[in-house]
Amino acid sequence: MAHETPSAGPAPAFTDYAPAPESRAAVALASSYGLFIDGEFTDAASGEVFKTVSPATEEVLSEVARAGEEDVARAVAAARRAFPGWAALPGAERAKYLFRIARIVQERARELAVLETLDNGKPIKETRDTDIPLVAAHFFYYAGWADKLEHAGFGPAPKPLGVAGQVIPWNFPLLMLAWKIAPALAAGNTVVLKPAETTPLSALFFAEICQQAGLPRGVVNILPGYGGAGAALVAHPDVNKVAFTGSTAVGKQIARTVAGSRKRVTLELGGKGANIVFDDAPVEQAVEGIVTGIFFNQGQVCCAGSRLLVQESVHDEVVDALKRRLTTLRVGDPLDKNTDLGAINSAEQLDRITRLTGQGEAEGAERWSAPCELPGSGYWFAPTVFTNVTQAHTVAREEIFGPVLSVLTFRTPAEAVAKANNTPYGLSAGIWTEKGSRILAVAEKLRAGVVWANTFNKFDPTSPFGGYKESGYGREGGRHGLEAYLDV
Structure with a gap:
């Protein structure tokens, strides 16, 4: 009689990790x-x-x-x-x-x-x-x-x-x-x-x-x-x-x-950094940079790339890939080595994030939050993306200092620069493109103290950091x- 191998059941999703808490x-x-x-x-x-x-x-x-x-x-x-x-x-x-x-x-x-x-x-x-x-x-x-x-x-x-x-x-x-x-x-x-x-x-x-x-x-x-x-x-x-x-x-x-x-x-001081994605950028690499730019440290970063400027022709592709990536982020116990997003630092900061995102919805921006189960105690906020955002929206102007990304579009490099610089802040920016000449041409026009090219939120003690305005x-x-x- 042939030996039958017992079924192992459905394979776990690649995001199903056993808890790995640091002591x-x-x-x-x-x-x-x-x-x-x-x-x-x-x-x-x-x-x-x-x-x-x-x-x-x-x-x-x-x-x-x-x-x-x-x-x-x-x-x-x-x-x-x-x-x-x-x-x-x-x-x-x-x-x-x-x-x-x-x-x-x-x-x-x-x-x-x-x-x-x-x-x-x-x-x-x-x-x-x-x-x-x-x-x-x-x-x-x-x-x-x-x-x-x-x-x-x-x-x-x-x-x-x-x-x-x-x-x-x-x-x-x-x-x-x-x-x-x-x-x-x-x-x-x-x-x-x-x-x-x-x-x-x-x-x-x-x-x-x-x-x-x-x-x-x-x-x-x-x-x-x-x-x-x-x-x-x-x-x-x-x-x-x-x-x-x-x-x-x-x-x-x-x-x-x-x-x-x-x-x-x-x-x-504060910032409202622009992360600019051109139509020739490698989408998956850019998405990783977008995630690092705004969801690292729960977005509580002065140089966070909180404004995503995407060239119009690749907007849907980039946003769809971004949303897929956000569904894999793990929110929870900060001491768990698998956790990607931890807790908001204080009740006061959580109130500010909640208030400003509510204002963004009220002004007509389209809100999407990654599906995740938030812990019952502590200060938590799900990673959130706003689309159909204009430069007049509060979420595109004010520093939220949380895991909240606003997505705007542009058609030409000149429009991208104009929108990136249309802020009272001037701390950081990012550029995503395969063309070195475009990186240099755009970077020199951005009024930002730090400009990252095909990466974001990278620091080194040998490199100066600071802003304008x-x-x-x-x-x-x-x-x-x-x-x-x-x-x-």
Whole structure:
């Protein structure tokens, strides 16, 4: 009698993955954290604290001291005391500390990746494969510059400015810290940094890394707190340099505060980047770039490609391929290594995304959301695409800062450039075409600080980043990133 092989049943879809969660045991969270001032953790002068929660579950992760004006004064004084000794160190000696920090970041990479995912809500594969490696890379890169400042092109003997007051956002907490602290220390400045109130933990872990690296007391100070602490830091008369990454509205307030003072300022603000797809672009490759451009970090990226400009003749083909791709994205537990989209960072940000997308529908844009089951707790938003969008629609003008893409069309390269530049922002853009000559011709006409060609959202510590118009001024990264911290 012939042997019959039992049926294995229907083959699973290629998106059916068994859960692969990263262990929370990789990081040990304390029940409370203090401010980091003059090399030590300390309570806030007021005794006030606030709670930081996981966006994915709404559970309280820890209690954190809340900095106020008195704490800002203490931290700035500590940084000022530390400045002469730090600035007087030979560049090669400062470089040793930066190299040490970079190596410790690498050694504690798993711990930092889990921590960042818990506190921010982004997928573990992003923190593990993008954020933390880039943090280490920035410290390695600027360590290499510390003894070569006279060769950076800023004069024969550039000097540090003094105390740098730095305010960073919640979307890339540890990476934005690295963008600011690494060049400041390499140039010989000391630092007082205020992390965002929704994501203070990785900055406080970085304070531990500074202790572990033996960094001199007062060279780096970390002040978790709310907007008032940031405003006090920006306004403090003994701060020589202000660096801010965040919303355009707050950036304008900072510019007004420092106007008339001798403070040096760099502002990296909002964006509404255009991702331009021409009719000769490889569609599948372009779709991957579109997904990376707007759905990476749940679209909570200042340089996100949130406006898709597609040449009219390939609009339907590109949109259909994009929708097919979005049905394969996995939304859910950020600690699961299979997850593509994690949680929105806060209830406040989720409310903003919900309000603006509702306004887009009300104005007549056609809304489509990828079918997915959202978790019952936490802050979640399905990947969403708006078509039949005009330049007058709110979703085409305002920075939504979420996983929301607006699709517009164009017929000629000139029309594509005109629509791409029709925004108060000027941070980023992308171009998709097989013609190198077209890339160069279009890129030079785009009023954007960063233009990617046949890719999107790629970063490197050697490359400068920054914007035009209401996206701010100044550059971070690369040799250019040193200039903001040197008296040239």
